[in-house]
Amino acid sequence: MPNLFSSLFSEKSYLGVDIGTTSIKVVELRRANSSFELMNYGFLESYGHLERLNNALQTSTLKMLDRDMIQLLKILIKNSNVKSTRVVASLPTFSSFTTLLEIPQMSSEDTTKAMQFQAKQYIPLPISAVTIDWIKVGERKDEQGNTIQQVLLVSVPNEQIKKYQAIFKGAGLTLASLEVEGLSNARILSSASKQTTLILDIGSRSTSIAIAKNGNLLSIGQTDFAGGSLTQTIASGLNIRVRRAEDLKKLRGLKGSGGEFELSTLMLPILDVIISEAQRVRNNYEKGYTDKVEQVIVTGGTANLLGIISYVQDQMGLPTTKANPFSQIHYPSSMEPLVGELGPELAVAIGLGIKPLK
Numbered sequence: 133m134p135n136l137f138s139s140l141f142s143e144k145s146y147l148g149v150d151i152g153t154t155s156i157k158v159v160e161l162r163r164a165n166s167s168f169e170l171m172n173y174g175f176l177e178s179y180g181h182l183e184r185l186n187n188a189l190q191t192s193t194l195k196m197l198d199r200d201m202i203q204l205l206k207i208l209i210k211n212s213n214v215k216s217t218r219v220v221a222s223l224p225t226f227s228s229f230t231t232l233l234e235i236p237q238m239s240s241e242d243t244t245k246a247m248q249f250q251a252k253q254y255i256p257l258p259i260s261a262v263t264i265d266w267i268k269v270g271e272r273k274d275e276q277g278n279t280i281q282q283v284l285l286v287s288v289p290n291e292q293i294k295k296y297q298a299i300f301k302g303a304g305l306t307l308a309s310l311e312v313e314g315l316s317n318a319r320i321l322s323s324a325s326k327q328t329t330l331i332l333d334i335g336s337r338s339t340s341i342a343i344a345k346n347g348n349l350l351s352i353g354q355t356d357f358a359g360g361s362l363t364q365t366i367a368s369g370l371n372i373r374v375r376r377a378e379d380l381k382k383l384r385g386l387k388g389s390g391g392e393f394e395l396s397t398l399m400l401p402i403l404d405v406i407i408s409e410a411q412r413v414r415n416n417y418e419k420g421y422t423d424k425v426e427q428v429i430v431t432g433g434t435a436n437l438l439g440i441i442s443y444v445q446d447q448m449g450l451p452t453t454k455a456n457p458f459s460q461i462h463y464p465s466s467m468e469p470l471v472g473e474l475g476p477e478l479a480v481a482i483g484l485g486i487k488p489l490k
């Protein structure tokens with residue numbers, strides 16, 4: 133595990149912890165004058181999930197067990213040499229429920245009350261079982277000239293929050309803040325430009341889609357098709373083991389062939405499903421706002437798939453780049469050769485880590 137600046141002071145530093153369905157990533161960040169500095173980072177990937185990909189029921193409900201998670205976290209904390217125990221963590225998009233609502237302009241306190249009330253209609257769980265949060269994402273004038281505010285309502289099952297608290301406590305850490313991963317992606321990936329950005333986070337078990345601008349989240353979507361589905365389709369198409377398919381995918385990407393099939397022939401139909409979901413989120417956003425999506429940023433481990441950036445660019449018809457969260461922080465120059473590939477994998481963790489430092 134890489135180990136940077138291990139001698140640096142740990143006060144005022146925070147851990148951003150991204151618990152994915154197949155990996156845990158940790159970064160330790162601190163404030164350095166007007167910028168943020170990376171102190172340590174580390175990640176652990178569990179390969180067990182590759183075997184489980186063979187299961188017919190391949191859904192995001194197949195999560196790491198709490199007990200395993202505590203063990204993995206402890207190992208990761210030790211090996212990456214982080215000092216801080218204060219954690220900002222993310223929840224996967226599929227474990228939360230998000231709706232965009234329009235309500236009249238009112239004070240922040242009144243908006244909170246209105247949201248509690250509105251939530252009852254929109255959330256498929258008893259209101260006592262969820263924790264509600266809201267973010268104002270925009271406003272517009274209606275025909276009468278009244279200001280209408282657009283508010284993103286986010287609700288998370290209390291059970292999920294308790295589970296996370298227990299996991300971090302078990303690993304000797306304190307959970308300072310918890311948020312949906314779309315927020316951290318928006319914070320770290322959309323603040324560099326003034327453009328409205330669609331962030332396509334293609335992980336292992338799920339893809340989350342966020343529309344963001346100036347660091348703020350505007351809309352959110354999700355699909356269960358992701359990197360794991362690409363591996364699975366290669367394994368069944370070429371009749372090879374999943375582990376081998378995973379290696380082939382990472383080695384050749386959309387550009388290579390594997391025996392009688394071009395790998396792209398197998399993978400493109402899956403990517404097309406992901407992209408059509410992104411288009412749906414984009415269209416919904418553009419219908420509700422006068423604003424248009426101007427660029428796409430691909431993130432998550434699958435952003436490293438060879439050829440994916442130009443494919444997404446062609447399909448979406450928008451300028452498309454790979455996530456580079458490192459452009460927003462200071463890091464040692466020795467890391468330079470690594471940041472291209474690490475960026476998409478660590479974006480959520482970095483976005484979490486800078487939250488309390490902003």
Ligand SMILES: Nc1ncnc2c1ncn2[C@@H]1O[C@H](COP(=O)(O)OP(=O)(O)OP(=O)(O)O)[C@@H](O)[C@H]1O
Nearest residue numbers: 152153154155335336337338359432433434436437
């Ligand atoms: N070079 C590469 N080429 C293609 N795919 C890659 C490459 N590197 C990583 N991946 C894929 O990225 C995925 C892991 O991405 P990531 O680390 O973002 O997932 P995660 O956060 O653990 O999962 P999730 O967000 O779904 O819970 C895996 O499917 C892996 O195969």
Ligand SMILES: [Mg+2]
Nearest residue numbers: 152335336432
């Ligand atoms: Mg992820």
